[in-house]
Amino acid sequence: MDGFAFDREGLRLAIALGIGLLLGAERERHKGEGPTRGAAGIRTFALVALAGGIAMAVGGGVVLAAALGFVALAVLAAYVLGDRTDPGLTTEVAVVVAFLLGALAQREPQLAAGLAVVVTILLAARERLHQLVSRALTEQEVHDGLLFAGAALVVLPLVPDERIGPYGVFNPFAIWRLVVIVMAIGGAGYVAVRLLGARVGLPLSGLAAGFVSSSATIAAMGAKARATPGLRTPAVAAAVFSTVATVVQMVVVVGATDRRTLGELWPAMALAGVAAVAYGAVFGLRALRDEAADHHEPGGRAFEPKTAVVFASTVTVILFVSAALNDWLGSRGVLISAAVAGFADTHSAAIAVAGLAAAGRLEPADAVVPILSAFSTNSVTKMVLAAATGGKGFAAEVWPGVIATAALAWAGWGLGG
Structure with missing residues (x-):
């Protein structure tokens, strides 16, 4: 029974890690290079999503809330200290979403994985969505x-x-x-x-x-x-x-x-x-x-x-x-x-x-x-x-x-x- 539980929890943590890698791979392409590069890439997203999964698996709601607060503060600091030529919040919000999806994967892994795909599509379709809303419609x-x-x-x-x-x-x-x-x-x-x-x-x-x-x-x-x-x-x-x-x-x-x-x-x-x-x-x-x-x-x-x-x-x-x-x-x-x-x-x-x-x-x-x-x-x-x-x-x-x-x-x- 313990081995079965370990395998199940390990699989759900692996799903959380996969969600972070998926979102992070898309964001890495838009991160840029040099001093103005974005603060979050594939490694950050992977770790944040895994942290959400671990927090949910280890401590439930209390630990999850504390970890989410830390992630939110880190995201806020990155936004304040980052490149001000791009005032968008897409990457910062995506980091928080990655954390929550990692946590959700411990309860509803299929739903979390599906939502991760949808979020990645939204992130990748940035230019097309902007053109659709501002020009085509x-x-x-x-x-x-x-x-x-x-x-x-x-x-x-x-x-x-x-x-x-x-x-x-x-x-x-x-x-x-x-x-x-x-x-x-x-x-x-x-x-x-x-x-x-x-x-x-x-x-x-x-x-x-x-x-x-x-x-x-x-x-x-x-x-x-x-x-x-x-x-x-x-x-x-x-x-x-x-x-x-x-x-x-x-x-x-x-x-x-x-x-x-x-x-x-x-x-x-x-x-x-x-x-x-x-x-x-x-x-x-x-x-x-x-x-x-x-x-x-x-x-x-x-x-x-x-x-x-x-x-x-x-x-x-x-x-x-x-x-x-x-x-x-x-x-x-x-x-x-x-x-x-x-x-x-x-x-x-x-x-x-x-x-x-x-x-x-x-x-x-x-x-x-x-x-x-x-x-x-x-x-x-x-x-x-x-x-x-x-x-x-x-x-x-x-x-x-x-x-x-x-x-x-x-x-x-x-x-x-």
């Missing part, structure tokens, strides 16, 4: 980034996670999480346009974001098309490609829940996928030919809080109406329940129905109609969001693809049956 984009960080990292953890109100459908945490998701999808599309151009960036981001939420993607792309009419074609392609993701994800979740149900559902999803891919390809090719789209700066804001709030509000209303209908109609079987649930999320409804089949409470063949009902009602939600966020023009181009996907899903079921 506009003041509005920086403001929007801070707004999103506040919504995701400050507000979201503070929002209560409990159901309140009529029918218990209003969950502040779940609603605000939807706001964050829509803002993130819109931001991803904005970045994709900046990096890849609208012709390629928007359709790719729409396909990827569709695996998170196709409805949210359609809302975000509708807002983008409204803000910048010149980007409507690639935005429509992104919206329709998000429906491709819905079909793929449906196949995956149903197959993971009950393969027999997937066997019955497969013809419907195959035709639905063909419809979504074909319609998306039409607008994808139109977007690729629209060279003017790449000359349009992404309009609006990087993160659209208004669109996100509209989406979350719409979903909340749909949930409330669905719950009221369910309460009014009563429990009349799987079909009504799945159709009502599909307004909010088609995949959760499909999983629930496939789960009944897997448990033997429903025949796989009988699970197809409830799943397709949820798929269809979710299509209605997408159409409502397309009109609400993108306007008549955007909706007129998105609706045929959504309708065709749902219609061919039912056609596939009819042919398969």
